[in-house]
Amino acid sequence: MSERSPSGSAGRWATLPPATGSAVMATGILSVGLHLTGFELLSVVALWLASALWLLLTIGFTALFLGDRRRWRTSAGTPPALTAVAATTVLGVRYELLGWTPVAVGLLVLAALVWPVLLIAVLRHLTRRAPGAAFLICVATQGLAVLSAVLAPTCGDWLAWAALPLFLLGLVLYGDALTRFDFGQVVRGAGDHWIAGGAMAISALAGSKLLASGVWSGGAETALRTTTLVLLALDLIWYVVLLGGEIVRPRPGYDLLRWATVFPLGMTAVAALSTSAATGVGWLDSLGRVLLWIAVAVCLLTAYGFARAR
Template sequence: MPASTTPPPSPLHTWWSQRPPAAGAAVMATGIISVALHQTGYETLSRIALALASAAWLALAGDFIARLVLDRPRWLKDAATPAALTAVAATTVLGTGFTALGWETLAEALLALAALLWPGLLITVARHWRRHMPGAVFLSCVATQGLAVLGATLAAAEKTAWLAHTALALFWMGLALYVLAMPRFDLRQLAHGAGDHWVAGGALAISALAGSKLLAADSPGLYLWNDDDEGVLRTVTLAVLALDLVWYAVLLLAEFAWPRTRYDVCRWATVFPMGMTAAATLSVAAVEDVPWLETLGEVLLWIAVAAWLAVTAGAVRAYAAPSTLAPPENSTPPEPPEPDVTSTTRR
């Protein structure tokens, strides 16, 4: 009797195995572009983007639950990777988009869900930090600042002081996590990263957005911050935005110096920082009443939209060509005995 052979995985199975990190980053990228389009008055496009982000989020949530129930060992393994925090970040970005429609109740539910997931995933991921990691290491900051953004946005909409103060604490914690993650980031990713190296700048962008939302949340009725507190928050927000724009320029120059034209699922993690930088610039411009920042933000928005279209086209081509769906390789060799938890980059 001939020996049995295991059939090769189908293209659909291979695509599905990549779905969690791809879906999480895709929700973040599409959701923040929806927010930025709303900021610039393109309501129809904003709602279309929000609908797409919602559909991707539902796919992400379904996969999250299916793995938890049906494949718990795989779920626990995935939960130790930095990409697991995209579940928190994607949920907060989607909630922020819903507040623009006045759907505060739904946004509150998403905030509660993200807050429930955040501590366990953050601790699990941080325990697996090591040296020479890709840009995904900054997702600890992104997830934390996502909670701050959504909390501050809801605090402004509902005039809730305690939520604003909680968001402020998360804002400072997010900055601290960025500082802790920075020494673990492998700067060689600027030349060899598959796309998630852009999160090094995106984490600063969402921090600046959180700061601007906290400033906007203050009102005579709430009186959240005194003059000294507001001055410090304003200074830090502007400084973080400036650093983000510097990172944006460096990362963009690196793309020209070391072209990476092949599609990779990590490219969704490139679109997200681009869109987040646009949203942060527009938000700071509105709070500080700086017209030239508004113009810059709108230019950055359309660059992000172009990048989103390019990555979407790449994703469609990749699905149509099964050979391009192989799991990405790690461009940085793991250091034994630590497990390889950052297989998100390609040579």
């Protein structure tokens, strides 16, 4: 098949940068958090918005693959391309919470097929002094772990066992991204520097979902509980550090990468809520509720900035 430029409506969506997937991740995780805190109507609205944008981005991603293979390969080798995997798994989690297990399973299969292709391409091109988007190698992997663990009670314990190596690999990939991260991004990043904390948050969420699966007992359960609490503590430390960077050097203007700020804020809230439920640490639930509304407020501000920019 000869390469050709995408055309028509699909072609317009094919021109969207891969980082647009952060908007799906942000809206999707807020939907999960709103569901966990009892705001079902707002949660469903956020879910449909995230699903609609995911569908448009999927059409564009496919159109680019079919119409301009060279440009697709270039995009696929950048860390933001992994938002395709992360966004798909976040939506899968929300659909499973809605009781739509076949949809959640389908999204898990799709994410699992795309993940190794994009991960290998990104790792081959990852450089030193990387921006916060480098942590997406961890986020995408932990997204698979989270969705697998969430589906385990319905589809079988084997999914929890499959999630465990993904969880551990995600931690290794976090370490790799941390060695490459340009820490100067904390005070000058355009928004994706928050993924440094968001990757730790989704790691804590993966640990809490593994713990809640009921597969583990004895020493393994204790180790998983301790690891989850430590990961959440590290995420909260990142939260304070990144917030301090925003205070020291405010960056109020809209940037597409600000959606990559909303996602870690929402993910930290959901991780706190989930960890509270899995470990029985009650005050984490209250903390998660407060952090959730902070994330919602930042999401609304980002959406307003997006509307003004258009």
